Amino acid sequence: MSKPIALITGATAGIGASFAELLARKGHDLVIVARDLERLNQNAIKWRENFGVEVEVLVADLSRDEDIRRVELRLQNTSRPIEALINNAGFGIKKSFFVSEISDEIALLDVLVTAPMRLMHAILPIMKARNSGAIINVSSIAGWIAGGSYSAAKSYLTVLTESLHIQLAGSNVKMLALAPGYTRTEFHQRGDMKMSGLPNWLWLTSERVVEEAWRAALNGKVLYVPGKRYQVISKLARYAPRPWVRKLGMNVRSRGQKK
Numbered sequence: 001m002s003k004p005i006a007l008i009t010g011a012t013a014g015i016g017a018s019f020a021e022l023l024a025r026k027g028h029d030l031v032i033v034a035r036d037l038e039r040l041n042q043n044a045i046k047w048r049e050n051f052g053v054e055v056e057v058l059v060a061d062l063s064r065d066e067d068i069r070r071v072e073l074r075l076q077n078t079s080r081p082i083e084a085l086i087n088n089a090g091f092g093i094k095k096s097f098f099v100s101e102i103s104d105e106i107a108l109l110d111v112l113v114t115a116p117m118r119l120m121h122a123i124l125p126i127m128k129a130r131n132s133g134a135i136i137n138v139s140s141i142a143g144w145i146a147g148g149s150y151s152a153a154k155s156y157l158t159v160l161t162e163s164l165h166i167q168l169a170g171s172n173v174k175m176l177a178l179a180p181g182y183t184r185t186e187f188h189q190r191g192d193m194k195m196s197g198l199p200n201w202l203w204l205t206s207e208r209v210v211e212e213a214w215r216a217a218l219n220g221k222v223l224y225v226p227g228k229r230y231q232v233i234s235k236l237a238r239y240a241p242r243p244w245v246r247k248l249g250m251n252v253r254s255r256g257q258k259k
Helices: 014-025 037-051 065-075 102-130 148-167 206-218 228-239 242-257
Strands: 005-009 029-034 055-059 082-087 133-138 173-178
Touching (some): 014 037, 037 055, 065 082, 082 102, 173 206
Parallel strands (some): 029 055
């Protein structure tokens, strides 16, 4: 019997790599997607050797229309169907919206909004028709604060996930928005964001985040915030007066912009 296949975007490091390793350990073959061919190949070799799974490497820059299209075509290949889609690829912009490059802002929306929307649109009719599958969208608690384009993009992803979850009620297709807080990955270093002042107790590990998220998805949850402290913070962000939340969001945003 063939193994189920999981497709993970942003699979070279951090949450994406941890999802790939978790699912390989649980017996999934993998399709791993990112821009860096060398690192994809390194991970593919490691997971093949460690877990005895097949690993397809798909190089794609999800800010490019033609690259998103190649991932869509892989998702629509029913000869080796995708059972789990993890929309994880993403990046942040350190600069204020007033001085950022518009090309960077557009790329952020392409990667965080357009790409996951298109990939879900490609695979969901197939999953619904066979009545099985799981999609996890890696959102963020930033989606509930006012933290620039990144927060706005994550808010879109969370709300779309909730909408699709309702539309899939009664089916065996799972939809989860994962909304972690600060997680030890390469995200902040790649964005040149200074995070040294953040206390250790606020940091999560990617391994813990994905373990809990996968369990939550299989249990039919639509939204999961890992870590008790972030569950409290997320409730405050969602239910506190918006003027206070907006001020909090700008304070968090300015922390990331400081050198």
